[in-house]
Amino acid sequence: MEERQTVHTQKRRRSPAGWVKILAAALLTLLLSTGAWCLLLGPDGLTMVQVFLLARFAFVEEDADLGGAVDAGLDAFVDALGDRWSYYLDRESYQSTTQRRANSYVGVGVTIDYSREEGLLVQSVVKDGPADRAGVVPGDVVTAVDGLSIAGDARQEGSGRIKGEPGTQVVLTLLGEDGSTRDVTCTRASLHHPSASGKLLEGEIGYVQLSNFYSGSADSFRGEVDALLDQGARSLIVDVRGNPGGYVSELEQILDYLLPEGPVFTSKPRWGWQSVYQSDGNCLGLPMAVLADRNSYSAAELLAAQLRESAGAPIAGEVTSGKGYSQITFPLLNGGGVGLSTAAYCTGSGRSLIGEGLTPDAELSLTEGAAMGGPEDNQLQAAIGLLRS
Numbered sequence: 023m024e025e026r027q028t029v030h031t032q033k034r035r036r037s038p039a040g041w042v043k044i045l046a047a048a049l050l051t052l053l054l055s056t057g058a059w060c061l062l063l064g065p066d067g068l069t070m071v072q073v074f075l076l077a078r079f080a081f082v083e084e085d086a087d088l089g090g091a092v093d094a095g096l097d098a099f100v101d102a103l104g105d106r107w108s109y110y111l112d113r114e115s116y117q118s119t120t121q122r123r124a125n126s127y128v129g130v131g132v133t134i135d136y137s138r139e140e141g142l143l144v145q146s147v148v149k150d151g152p153a154d155r156a157g158v159v160p161g162d163v164v165t166a167v168d169g170l171s172i173a174g175d176a177r178q179e180g181s182g183r184i185k186g187e188p189g190t191q192v193v194l195t196l197l198g199e200d201g202s203t204r205d206v207t208c209t210r211a212s213l214h215h216p217s218a219s220g221k222l223l224e225g226e227i228g229y230v231q232l233s234n235f236y237s238g239s240a241d242s243f244r245g246e247v248d249a250l251l252d253q254g255a256r257s258l259i260v261d262v263r264g265n266p267g268g269y270v271s272e273l274e275q276i277l278d279y280l281l282p283e284g285p286v287f288t289s290k291p292r293w294g295w296q297s298v299y300q301s302d303g304n305c306l307g308l309p310m311a312v313l314a315d316r317n318s319y320s321a322a323e324l325l326a327a328q329l330r331e332s333a334g335a336p337i338a339g340e341v342t343s344g345k346g347y348s349q350i351t352f353p354l355l356n357g358g359g360v361g362l363s364t365a366a367y368c369t370g371s372g373r374s375l376i377g378e379g380l381t382p383d384a385e386l387s388l389t390e391g392a393a394m395g396g397p398e399d400n401q402l403q404a405a406i407g408l409l410r411s
Contacts, residue, residue, distance in 0.1 A: 070095075089313065092356060095381075105363050107347050113357035120359075123236040123268070125215045129185050129231055130192065130208040132158060133233065138391060140197055141165040142180045145394055146231075151265060154261050156206040158196065159394050161307040165203070166195035186210050194263050220246035221395070227406060228239040228255030228308075231395055235268025240275035247279075247306070248338055258306070261313040263339060263394055267320025268349065270348060270367075274299050280306050281332045285370030287324065289348065290365060301332075301368075310335040311405040314380060315388070318342045327369050338405040346376030384408055 025240045060068065074133075077088060082154035100110040121127055131151025134142040142164040147154045157244055164180060165173060192206050217239035220230040228250035234245055247258065267295060270289070277286040278301045287299040312326040312335050323342035329335035347363035354360060368374045384404040392398035 036373040048114070059174055059273040068194050070099075072299070072368075073342075075289070079106075089180060089356065090279065091359070096354075096358070096360065100360060100362075105347070107345060107349060107361075107363050109349075109361045111351075111361070116351075116353070116357065116359040119351070122268050125217060125234070125236050127185070127215060128188050128212050130156075130158075130194070130210060131213050132164075132183065132184075134164070135394070136177050137388070138163050141389075142177055143393065146219060148213060152211050153206075156194075156208045158194065158206060158208075161199045161396070163197040164194050165197050168193050170196075181205055183236045187390065205333065209317060212314045213355045218242040218246040221384050222250055222253045223259075223406070225406070225410075226254050226256040228253075228258045229261065229395065230258065231263075232265060232322075234265055235355065236271040237272075239268060239272045240279070243276055244279055255308070257309040257311075257409050259311050259313060259402070260325070260335075261395065261402075262318050262322035262325060263313050263315040263401070265322035266317075267322050267345070270321070273321040275327060277301055277328055278304075280310070280329065282307075284332060286328050287370060288368040288372055289367045290368070291333055309409055311409045312337045313339050313341050313401055313405050314382065315340040315348075315401075316343060320345045320348070323375055324367065324369065325379055327373065327375060330380075331371060331373070336405075336408040337380060338384040338386070338408055339382050339401045340385065340387060341381055342375070342379035344375055344377045344379035346374045 023355060028062070039091045053054040063071070077091065079088065080186070081347065093110075097110045100108050106311070126171060132144050132153045133146040136144055137143055138162050144153075144158060144159055144160055144162045144164065147158055164184070165171065167180060167183040170183065172183065176405030184194070185193060188211055190210050191207055192210060193205055195203060195205050213257040214235070217234050217236065218230055218232050220294045221230060223229050228247065230243065230250070231238065249256070270287070276286060276326055277299075281301045282305045283301055283303040285298045286301045289297045289299075291297075310329055310333055312329050314337055318326065318339075319342075323345065326335075326337050326342065328389075331338060346366055346368070348365045348367050350364050351359045351361040367377075386401060388394070389398055389400045392400065395402060
């Protein structure tokens with residue numbers, strides 16, 4: 023048999039302050055539902071504001087993390103738009119993204135990739151930077167940061183662990199190309215990251231690796247190419263592997279520098295007229311080839327496509343990402359930002375890369391463990407072969 027439990031209840035009265043909050047939320051909700059706000063936001067937009075006001079004034083937990091809830095909500099909202107290229111950035115992410123796009127950052131001065139299971143492969147080292155002064159060289163693999171392994175899946179966290187505040191130290195455990203291991207201590211510093219680096223290869227071939235299209239990249243690229251011309255370069259390989267893209271204005275300047283007169287970029291915004299950007303008659307006038315891979319995005323694959331289209335430049339590497347929308351990053355009142363696709367773009371002739379990318383003339387993957395631009399870079403050797411054919 024079951025025993026019935028007797029429950030005594032006591033009627034509780036809501037405090038005056040509680041009623042004020044509820045009434046304030048109701049009043050604000052009413053105000054938002056009328057007038058110009060209704061026309062501007064519509065029912066869906068007003069509903070989002072309404073939920074925030076209710077959480078702000080009526081939710082029982084007065085110390086609820088509304089900022090975190092807003093971050094999560096905005097991230098989900100942008101994701102639900104169904105556009106893989108649009109994004110939401112919280113305050114910290116927006117600040118770091120803005121810094122990165124200025125081609126300045128706090129770190130030790132290395133460019134890395136994730137191709138090695140043991141850790142992060144060092145592709146290049148900034149001259150006179152903290153890593154260079156500590157003895158880090160291209161081909162080293164960072165296997166641990168401050169004693170914590172970054173092998174396997176932990177590689178995705180490695181870059182964040184290396185970064186930190188200026189003047190602080192970080193210990194990197196390195197696996198050398200000869201199989202030896204060593205620890206080096208680097209003092210983090212604010213660094214300017216040049217977008218382009220170049221060298222003269224055998225056969226008077228100039229090789230320029232372009233890491234992004236952010237601020238100053240066009241000047242950096244032109245400076246490297248001009249230096250190679252002074253060294254006697256008679257042909258050029260442009261490497262945009264792993265390049266995430268960047269600003270349209272930087273892309274236009276590079277295309278204008280490299281290509282003869284003609285259309286080189288087409289933009290189709292949601293609002294306004296289609297724009298076709300033209301290159302002038304001054305151009306580099308050298309035989310060219312391009313290196314690209316599946317991580318060549320946006321301006322990087324557009325550059326490769328346009329060099330092929332306007333100058334017949336062959337491409338070696340992997341099929342590119344297939345991006346075809348450009349974004350504007352809008353700053354938000356909470357200190358974050360939202361990047362929204364606002365225009366479709368195409369090559370000068372009107373070809374879109376959406377969903378298909380570029381298929382290389384010589385399609386092959388980088389040899390495992392090979393450093394880009396190094397002696398074992400089989401994709402680079404394929405590009406050299408295309409130039410000579």
